[in-house]
Amino acid sequence: xxxTLLTLLLFFSLYAKGDDFKAHFINVGQADATLLExxxxxxxxxxxxxxxxxxxxxxxxxxYLAKFYERRTDLKxxxxxxxxTHNHYDHISLIMDLSKNYMIKRIITSKFKLTxxxxxxxxxxxxxxxxxxxxxxxxxxxxxxxxxxxxxxxAGTTIPKLMLYSGEVSVKIKHTxxxxxxxxxxxxxxxxxxIVSKLIYGKTSLLFTGDLEIEGIEYxxxxxxxxxxxxxxxxYHVGHHGAENGTNKELLDILSPKIAVISAGDTTHRNxxxxxxxxHPRRAVVELLNNQASxxxxxxxxxxxxxxxxxxxxxxxxxxxxxxxxxxxxxIVMLVDSNGKCIVQ
Numbered sequence: 001x002x003x004t005l006l007t008l009l010l011f012f013s014l015y016a017k018g019d020d021f022k023a024h025f026i027n028v029g030q031a032d033a034t035l036l037e038x039x040x041x042x043x044x045x046x047x048x049x050x051x052x053x054x055x056x057x058x059x060x061x062x063x064y065l066a067k068f069y070e071r072r073t074d075l076k077x078x079x080x081x082x083x084x085t086h087n088h089y090d091h092i093s094l095i096m097d098l099s100k101n102y103m104i105k106r107i108i109t110s111k112f113k114l115t116x117x118x119x120x121x122x123x124x125x126x127x128x129x130x131x132x133x134x135x136x137x138x139x140x141x142x143x144x145x146x147x148x149x150x151x152x153x154x155a156g157t158t159i160p161k162l163m164l165y166s167g168e169v170s171v172k173i174k175h176t177x178x179x180x181x182x183x184x185x186x187x188x189x190x191x192x193x194x195i196v197s198k199l200i201y202g203k204t205s206l207l208f209t210g211d212l213e214i215e216g217i218e219y220x221x222x223x224x225x226x227x228x229x230x231x232x233x234x235x236y237h238v239g240h241h242g243a244e245n246g247t248n249k250e251l252l253d254i255l256s257p258k259i260a261v262i263s264a265g266d267t268t269h270r271n272x273x274x275x276x277x278x279x280h281p282r283r284a285v286v287e288l289l290n291n292q293a294s295x296x297x298x299x300x301x302x303x304x305x306x307x308x309x310x311x312x313x314x315x316x317x318x319x320x321x322x323x324x325x326x327x328x329x330x331x332i333v334m335l336v337d338s339n340g341k342c343i344v345q
Contacts, residue, residue, distance in 0.1 A: 021153075021160070021201065023235075023342075025324075025332040026064050028057040030241065030265030030275045031090035034208070035068070036199065038160065041080040041152030045197065045208055045237075047098050048091040050265055051273025061094055064331060065102070077102045080152055081162070083197055084109035084118060085210030086190040090241075090273070092118055099125045108132060108147065112168040112193035132167030132195050134223070142227035144198075158338040161200040165230070166212075166220055168193045177222040182215070191240065192216035198233065202338025207231060207255060209239040209246070217251050228254050235334075235342045238262040238289070242281025242306075242325065249288060256294035259342045261332055262286075262325040267305060267314050276314075279307035281325055283315060295321040304328045 024035040029050035036043040049057030069077050082104050084092055092115055098104065099121035107122055111131040122129040136145060147162040169187040176182070187193060194210025212220065217239075224230060236257035240246025241264045265275035275281075283306040289295060298320055305314035305328070324332050324344055335343045 020335055020337045023206065023334045023336060024064075024068070025237075025261050025263055025326055025334070026061055027326040027330045027332075028061050028094070028263075029053060029269065030273060030278065030280065031057055031093070032085075032241070032263045033061055033094070034237065034263070035065075037068075037072070038149070038152040039154045039157065040075075041149070042075060042078065043081045043083070043149065043152070043162065043199075044079050044098075045083045046085055046091040046210075047082065047094045048089065049093040050269070050271070051089050051093075052271040053269055053274065054093060058094060058097060062097060062101070065098075069102075079104045080106065081147055081149070082107045083164075083195060083208075085197075085208065086110050086194040087113045087115045087118065088190050088211065091210070095121045099127065106130065108164070108195070110167045110190070110193045110195055112187075113190050132164055134167060134169050137164075137166060137223070142224055142230065144230070158202045163198045163200065163230075164195055165198065165224070166194065166196040166216075169216075169219065177219065178225040180218055180222045182219060182222075186215040186219070189213070192219070196220060198230070201336060203340045204235075204336055204338055204342065205233040206235040206237070206336070206342070207233040207257075208237045211240040211243075211246065213240060213243075213245040214248060217248070221251075221254065231255055234258050234340050235336075236260045238281070238285070240280075241265075241275075241278065242285050243278065244282040244284050247285050247288065252288065252292050252294075257292070258294060258296045258340075259322040259334075259344070260289055260295065260324070261334070261344075262323070262327070264325055264327040266327060275307070275327060276311060279310035279312065281306050281327065283308045283317065286317060286319065286323065289323050290317075290319055290321050292321065295323065298322060 031048035032046035144163040191211040242262040
């Protein structure tokens with residue numbers, strides 16, 4: 001009885017005030033898998049594994065989730081919403097594992113080059129499957145599409161809002177948006193059809209851009225050019241695993257983040273699809289983040305690796321800002337409160 005009481009006290013001490021939740025950035029190699037843990041539910045963003053080296057990714061994800069749900073037995077192995085930002089292997093390849101082992105209530109993704117794995121998982125497990133595209137976003141401009149998360153927190157506490165701002169791009173001919181020219185070739189890859197999502201929790205906001213590349217970023221900011229304050233956030237999940245084409249100075253100045261996390265792979269892997277193969281995270285991006293005025297200074301700088309290019313030896317650099325990478329420290333857990341604070345534990 002005493003142990004049960006202590007367990008209950010510990011649980012409610014984490015959530016009774018309703019002013020925090022946890023973001024888990026799971027180390028799945030050169031891939032993405034993020035879990036947002038609320039007092040009464042879970043949102044996941046992507047469930048990928050490393051191309052041509054899936055076994056370590058699968059083991060890492062399965063072990064992490066098993067331990068998570070052992071701790072959170074109250075959640076009954078349920079994932080309330082799964083956002084698949086886009087249909088690339090490193091963002092969807094472990095969906096069959098996830099759908100077989102856990103109850104997924106809802107999948108939201110881009111229909112562009114939709115994979116058979118996503119369709120099969122949804123069909124086999126009778127999961128609601130929804131698609132985001134810019135035609136829908138245009139009709140909602142500038143509000144975005146809201147995913148209701150009110151049932152994922154205790155009544156009377158801060159209610160999280162999940163807003164989606166992009167998806168499949170239907171550009172059939174060359175055209176101009178707010179002075180920027182775009183053509184179909186700019187959107188031939190699933191990367192530039194990524195869903196951009198923003199989690200709002202009281203006064204705190206987190207942004208996830210999937211693998212948007214520069215053309216996709218320019219399309220997003222051109223579409224929302226009169227409403228760029230929507231993307232002024234506290235936290236940035238660095239786009240495209242820290243690739244040079246996933247983040248630029250213009251974007252960072254719009255976001256003005258205080259803290260950033262990169263999801264990228266182990267330097268020891270040399271397979272096609274590895275961090276070495278792609279050169280992620282790219283040194284230029286880490287330095288860009290390191291020089292971003294809005295990012296919070298660390299108490300003490302740390303030495304980390306970053307790639308100057310593809311298939312080259314990574315270089316050591318000093319990081320003085322609150323920048324983290326799964327490739328540097330493994331799994332990352334960040335505590336988020338409702339007053340603008342994001343703290344990596």
